[in-house]
Amino acid sequence: MADENTHKITYREALKQAHWEALRDDDRIFLMGEDVGRYGGAFAVSKGLLKEFGPERVMDVPLSESGFVGAGIGSAMAGMKPIVEIMTVNFSLLAMDQIINNAATLLHMSGGQVNVPLVIRIGCGIGRQLAAQHSHSWEPFFAHVPGLIVLSVGTHEDARGMLAASLKSPDPVVMLEYTFMLNREGEIPADPFTVDISKAKVRREGRDISLITYGNGVYKCLEAAERLFELGIEVEVLDLRVLRPLDEESILSTVSKTHRAIVVEDAWKSVGIASEVLARISEKAFFELDAPLYRLCGAEVPIPYPKHLEDASVPQSEDIIVAIKKILGHDSV
Amino acid sequence: MADENTHKITYREALKQAHWEALRDDDRIFLMGEDVGRYGGAFAVSKGLLKEFGPERVMDVPLSESGFVGAGIGSAMAGMKPIVEIMTVNFSLLAMDQIINNAATLLHMSGGQVNVPLVIRIGCGIGRQLAAQHSHSWEPFFAHVPGLIVLSVGTHEDARGMLAASLKSPDPVVMLEYTFMLNREGEIPADPFTVDISKAKVRREGRDISLITYGNGVYKCLEAAERLFELGIEVEVLDLRVLRPLDEESILSTVSKTHRAIVVEDAWKSVGIASEVLARISEKAFFELDAPLYRLCGAEVPIPYPKHLEDASVPQSEDIIVAIKKILGHDSV
Amino acid sequence: MKRNPSRKKSSSGEEERALLSKMMLIRKFEEKAAEQYTKEKIRGFLHLYIGEEAVAVGVIQALSEEDNILCTYREHGHALMRGLNPGVIMAEMYGKVEGCSKGRGGSMHLFDVDKHFFGGSAIVGGHLAMAVGLALASKKQKKNNVTCCFFGEGAAAEGEFHEAMNLAALWKVPVLFVCENNLYAMGTALKYTHAMQDLEKKGAAYGIPSVAVDGMDIIAVKKAAEEAINYIKESGMPYFLVCNTYRFRAHSMFDAELYRDKKEVEEWKKKDPIINYHQVLKRKRLITKVQYDQIEAQIKEEIDKAVSFAEKGSWEAVEDLGKFVYSE
Amino acid sequence: MKRNPSRKKSSSGEEERALLSKMMLIRKFEEKAAEQYTKEKIRGFLHLYIGEEAVAVGVIQALSEEDNILCTYREHGHALMRGLNPGVIMAEMYGKVEGCSKGRGGSMHLFDVDKHFFGGSAIVGGHLAMAVGLALASKKQKKNNVTCCFFGEGAAAEGEFHEAMNLAALWKVPVLFVCENNLYAMGTALKYTHAMQDLEKKGAAYGIPSVAVDGMDIIAVKKAAEEAINYIKESGMPYFLVCNTYRFRAHSMFDAELYRDKKEVEEWKKKDPIINYHQVLKRKRLITKVQYDQIEAQIKEEIDKAVSFAEKGSWEAVEDLGKFVYSE
Ligand SMILES: Cc1ncc(C[n+]2csc(CCOP(=O)(O)OP(=O)(O)O)c2C)c(N)n1
Numbered sequence A, B: 001m002a003d004e005n006t007h008k009i010t011y012r013e014a015l016k017q018a019h020w021e022a023l024r025d026d027d028r029i030f031l032m033g034e035d036v037g038r039y040g041g042a043f044a045v046s047k048g049l050l051k052e053f054g055p056e057r058v059m060d061v062p063l064s065e066s067g068f069v070g071a072g073i074g075s076a077m078a079g080m081k082p083i084v085e086i087m088t089v090n091f092s093l094l095a096m097d098q099i100i101n102n103a104a105t106l107l108h109m110s111g112g113q114v115n116v117p118l119v120i121r122i123g124c125g126i127g128r129q130l131a132a133q134h135s136h137s138w139e140p141f142f143a144h145v146p147g148l149i150v151l152s153v154g155t156h157e158d159a160r161g162m163l164a165a166s167l168k169s170p171d172p173v174v175m176l177e178y179t180f181m182l183n184r185e186g187e188i189p190a191d192p193f194t195v196d197i198s199k200a201k202v203r204r205e206g207r208d209i210s211l212i213t214y215g216n217g218v219y220k221c222l223e224a225a226e227r228l229f230e231l232g233i234e235v236e237v238l239d240l241r242v243l244r245p246l247d248e249e250s251i252l253s254t255v256s257k258t259h260r261a262i263v264v265e266d267a268w269k270s271v272g273i274a275s276e277v278l279a280r281i282s283e284k285a286f287f288e289l290d291a292p293l294y295r296l297c298g299a300e301v302p303i304p305y306p307k308h309l310e311d312a313s314v315p316q317s318e319d320i321i322v323a324i325k326k327i328l329g330h331d332s333v
Numbered sequence C, D: 001m002k003r004n005p006s007r008k009k010s011s012s013g014e015e016e017r018a019l020l021s022k023m024m025l026i027r028k029f030e031e032k033a034a035e036q037y038t039k040e041k042i043r044g045f046l047h048l049y050i051g052e053e054a055v056a057v058g059v060i061q062a063l064s065e066e067d068n069i070l071c072t073y074r075e076h077g078h079a080l081m082r083g084l085n086p087g088v089i090m091a092e093m094y095g096k097v098e099g100c101s102k103g104r105g106g107s108m109h110l111f112d113v114d115k116h117f118f119g120g121s122a123i124v125g126g127h128l129a130m131a132v133g134l135a136l137a138s139k140k141q142k143k144n145n146v147t148c149c150f151f152g153e154g155a156a157a158e159g160e161f162h163e164a165m166n167l168a169a170l171w172k173v174p175v176l177f178v179c180e181n182n183l184y185a186m187g188t189a190l191k192y193t194h195a196m197q198d199l200e201k202k203g204a205a206y207g208i209p210s211v212a213v214d215g216m217d218i219i220a221v222k223k224a225a226e227e228a229i230n231y232i233k234e235s236g237m238p239y240f241l242v243c244n245t246y247r248f249r250a251h252s253m254f255d256a257e258l259y260r261d262k263k264e265v266e267e268w269k270k271k272d273p274i275i276n277y278h279q280v281l282k283r284k285r286l287i288t289k290v291q292y293d294q295i296e297a298q299i300k301e302e303i304d305k306a307v308s309f310a311e312k313g314s315w316e317a318v319e320d321l322g323k324f325v326y327s328e
């Protein structure tokens, strides 16, 4: 798909460029997190930034998730624009009090006085056999919370563009990044571009069925769609991107077009993002549906270590293909 | 409704009796939490228990939510049966790491070796104008997590009976109690009884529409049902009770009976329990439905302090009645 | 009346009377709040500071207007001392839109960002790290202001305390941690909360200079706070000040006070910071009966005005429920 | 060969050689694990303990079989020292059902409840409070066993450390906190993690007796651990032992080690606990070349057996994915 208007880049490099640009453009912005500096970032996202911007702008912090997220909130209240990195989503639980009881709540409980223009970046998802305390997809926790803007970085375009957009938000943004994708190459526009963090995005058009997804699901759905296209099935892929507030309009509009939908996510099934999407569709587009809605989600198990079980614990392209064929009654192949 | 087979009791007293009985019956059981002893419990649930059972069985703990929940987990691993009280659900965020990364996960990551027979009781919900850091309904956070059993104590019967059942579980139980109901009187069976913590319960039979709810929603739904009955509308009220694992069978069965459902909860709407219920119905009982599903949930706002706004932030019986009439096309009244 | 013109400033006693009158304002304001609570004008939790007034007054008088303040849910005194109008505080406790947090917060969440008053936090320990962040921002912005964070001895058991102390010392930021040790965390006495009860010794674990002071003595607190602020302004480093004090009233209006003896409370009441300081001023002839009565009258007037401001305030429209969740 | 029959026990050197051989087993086992990692037999994170062996060996030898052990993700050495079979550990790292956690856990989550070995925790600081709970249970059950909890110096910055230390001291429970201070938390050096770097001084904040010891010296660690355990068994109270050590290898197999000098590593390698102790034993004539070679050969055999056990192990059926979420 590469042409002169796009260029190839890894997901990691896209994230890094976004940081580099942010640090260059605004003195109020700084990055803080465990091992973001001297180590180069647990997953090498911030490698080289310390050297270029110095330790005031790229701050290594002690193991104190609640403390440094709280400090990020405080400095945001005072007019700075911190980017706080939480290495792995499991550790974010240590900072949940700060994220929810403070970051998401201060504006409200101060009657609109206290803004918290903070970006919290969190590495999540499976893919490296890191087992039951390092591999989760906890988008649903964040997406439940009023006051937060929750973004899921499911493509290279968003890896490159979402940070800048988030840093413009007066309200706290949680940006979920996917460790699994770091080394993956993808295309992004060659010219500078901005992304709109209020909208979902159709990543592929189709008329037979909608795949609604986000995060690690996006490329899996696109792959499935590609393969189904060869069988004459036209799948529309909607990347939710913004998990809170959800872009309901885009959801209802793809369903009104295809009349069938599967929601795909790596997160545990019960009380997940897919639940919410199904709920909205069944409330508001009930009469548009030609088939029951369907979810393909993570297995409800803390992630196991062995690769074959890890793979089995989230939906794969193959599973998506099977599910679509079944819904469309396309058993012939 | 009182007769000789039941007796009147407050929700608080029912909880207290359950504790008293547990402490009496099993030496391994102890209660730990902030101010459960000398203060008598923040909401007087454990008043008197310290005096009767002594400080080894009723332990006041310092403000260290992560610490004492973790200690509860450790002592459960060693064969004790701790009941850990977290005063208010907002503070549970400080212990989320322990609850999710440890309590819910140890059995799995040890390959089935480490049981955590721990009961965590958490006060939640609105009703006392405690504002944005003391009033939430965070059932959805817990219900999302495999490895936890999540109970919502929506009636006096369950306030009296759920603790004993929970203490029999080899796996960690989160019991959500509702501050709002503490002073409320209700009926419970006069004779000793047990409750089944694997099943939802139909609290009122009806054939026109199902109200599916839990927690603070139960009595509100029953009240609405009572009033609608006078108008000839027969509402079935299903109390989910067990939010994880959900009793799907009971959900599908009430919907198959009434063909219409509203889910009522105090929790924030997006990615809540109601979302999950709607998702399950739309996946598995789609063809049973005669009307779109509908949710009546908490407003997506940190709870405001003033009473009129607090009241407006969760569904009230009146809202339920209006919604039902609308769905049934019963606009006449 | 004797005068000693050579000791002009102190003999005039203006400064001293101001300290006294600030403490009295807090006391009377809260007594009125308790009254309004009984009348159900104020609801939710209401945590009174009565008995502890010397701490807020002694510390905050040492701060400049640019210095940031963060408090717990027991913060009426601090808000008054920072200069928030008693009317907007009362209105907040009524839940009226004229309140300092537009009525959304109530007693536990008083905010006034223009006055660098950052709440009103009701998660115990939750504001300590925010304070470090505000101080970090000051350092990054090369401002010269201090961030002052009040919290109880109960809070010092939370992991947040440990993390905040360490981060502040590590990052060398200008923050004053003020532990209001009133011996109880709700109904749990200090000895059930901390294995090591000389709280000022905890500073050493982070290399933070720490001092304990008699929190019932306004002059002692004042002096200690001034020394602390001087240290912080000169060094840019954190400081830990423990004020040993006592709350005369229940933890909140829900508390039956089963956990302590009436006698203990009576003993502590002998150390009443207001009565005792009034005695000192009388002894030093820095206050006359007329002056005292004037102060009382003024305060009464101010509080009456506050109440009527709150009474006349308005309720927010229910349709606006969704406001303040995201910026507009 | 000279023998000194009067110094029987020590001159026979059995005990000493056992210590050496335990350290060697850990070293060789991990070298093999690293090799298998390169071959992609082992995946995920693999944190090697190489350089720190004297700590696990010195401390755990002082424990009885009834004493509980909790560790971090860097726990192969502790598991081996506790007596878990190298085969079941290797199988676990392969992800095979024959592993000590049925393959579900991997390198970071080694468990053997029968051996009172409670993991393998990969949330830094998350196991400290659990350790306090295990010790609390011992106290309640009137058992006489100690709970021993290993963690890094990085973990001591977490709030969990503070809460666990305070709770342990407050509740007077028999727990030994062992801080393995290897100077780095991933790539973050001690000085960027703690404002106050003499970690043993942190015990004072909780009234817990604390000692620092040279963690590269097996005899020093042994002695300190024995003293600690004696204290705990006699008093029932917690104890804080800081072992100053160094990891020779990268933090995990993903680490490029940009944050420290090769030279620094080389300096520390001169303190290699195994080489140095071997020298001591040679000097004291407590080990012969033959004996040393025998130990090496035995270890090699044991490790080869472990690898072939792991190789021959089986994969869990995918259909069983949902197991171990709830008890059956
Ligand atoms: C994290 C958290 N845990 C528990 C509570 C409930 N609570 C409110 S105040 C309080 C006692 C706090 O004591 P202390 O820090 O000494 O402050 P004081 O009230 O004495 O001023 C408790 C337990 C809370 N608000 N937040």
Ligand SMILES: Cc1ncc(C[n+]2csc(CCOP(=O)(O)OP(=O)(O)O)c2C)c(N)n1
Pocket (backbone or CB within 6 Å): A034, A063, A065, A087, A091, A094, D072, D074, D122, D123, D124, D125, D151, D152, D153, D154, D155, D156, D180, D182, D184, D185, D186, D251
């Ligand atoms: C709560 C938490 N935060 C961050 C991490 C990522 N992490 C894993 S090990 C580590 C360094 C820990 O250092 P230390 O406690 O000194 O132990 P060491 O690895 O040196 O043995 C970090 C930051 C984690 N696993 N858990």
Ligand SMILES: [Mg+2]
Pocket (backbone or CB within 6 Å): C152, C153, C154, C180, C181, C182, C183, C184, C185, C186
């Ligand atoms: Mg106190």
Ligand SMILES: [Mg+2]
Pocket (backbone or CB within 6 Å): D152, D153, D154, D180, D181, D182, D183, D184, D185, D186
């Ligand atoms: Mg270390």
